[in-house]
């Protein structure tokens with residue numbers, strides 16, 4: 505995070521409040537932060553030195569551009585059975601993610617809308633999941649609010665029918681874990697990241713924007729606030745809707761296939777297994793879980809490769825088929841007892857208790873056999889440093 509003359513007082517006051525909350529002075533707080541790998545203490549400091557300001561339909565021009573420009577382009581060539589997926593990165597208390605879900609749900613069948621909200625502030629994520637707000641969150645007027653929020657006296661809550669379409673997870677934008685299947689950040693149609701990167705050092709903000717580009721599907725849209733959009737990476741087009749800037753990953757060119765004459769037609773061939781696995785990965789990236797499971801089972805019928813098993817385990821877990829997922833992970837571990845990601849997923853999927861703690865501690869031990877920057881193989885390779893941190897936090 506960037507602290508300079510403009511926000512130095514935020515840092516000072518925040519550190520003082522965090523020190524007070526942990527019954528020590530600022531010097532001691534900093535020493536503790538440096539000496540201990542304490543997620544709880546870091547969380548406390550994050551809460552006090554970041555700004556979580558947000559409300560429904562904040563910057564209404566972005567939502568208008570999404571509805572009037574981005575969504576018509578995104579939905580033009582899709583079937584209603586296809587998913588439409590968006591990410592609110594740095595979602596604070598969640599109003600931005602819920603607002604995105606409302607706009608998408610008014611343009612597309614509700615059951616095929618998926619919105620992910622992420623932040624580093626776990627307390628804010630809890631509020632986002634609860635989906636209950638005060639009138640102060642409705643500072644910006646929008647007619648959708650009356651259709652998707654239940655308002656009783658001073659209490660406002662998100663309509664039940666919208667809730668299954670939105671999920672909230674911890675994700676630090678400084679960790680190299682996106683795009684990835686594991687974090688649900690592949691092949692996204694829309695990313696909103698507003699009033700977040702302005703607090704980052706320029707090089708860090710540029711790295712985040714490059715990662716966002718790689719998370720987008722072809723033709724997907726990125727919306728950042730004006731202050732965040734200083735250094736736009738290659739591979740993103742600038743579009744304007746009125747005075748609003750939108751960034752877009754170019755749409756894939758439409759390939760026109762000339763009709764084949766009978767002589768020119770090649771002999772028909774069964775699809776190669778690796779093609780099937782690629783298609784399974786693509787379906788999983790799109791969160792089309794039924795299709796992904798069917799395709800990966802097809803690939804496995806040919807060859808039970810570890811890569812295919814990893815993908816199978818991930819999609820089974822996403823589908824809520826925990827017992828089958830555990831069996832597949834065991835199969836991977838039987839082949840390679842030191843498969844770090846298989847142990848990680850097994851640990852994360854198990855209920856809190858001694859066995860889970862042991863499994864996740866073992867993940868930490870296995871990580872120590874690798875270099876921090878190494879990528880661990882799986883359906884989606886993940887960096888060692890992050891896996892170690894994740895395993896520790898989840899114990």
Ligand SMILES: C[S@@+](CC[C@H](N)C(=O)[O-])C[C@H]1O[C@@H](n2cnc3c(N)ncnc32)[C@H](O)[C@@H]1O
Pocket residue numbers: 554555556557558559562593594595596597600622623624625628675676677678697698699700703
């Ligand atoms: C001012 S709020 C913006 C909320 C919302 N995007 C909006 O524009 O209304 C900034 C949010 O960014 C989050 N944030 C700061 N650094 C982050 C990081 N490294 N990774 C993820 N979120 C971060 C903060 O916790 C805070 O909730």
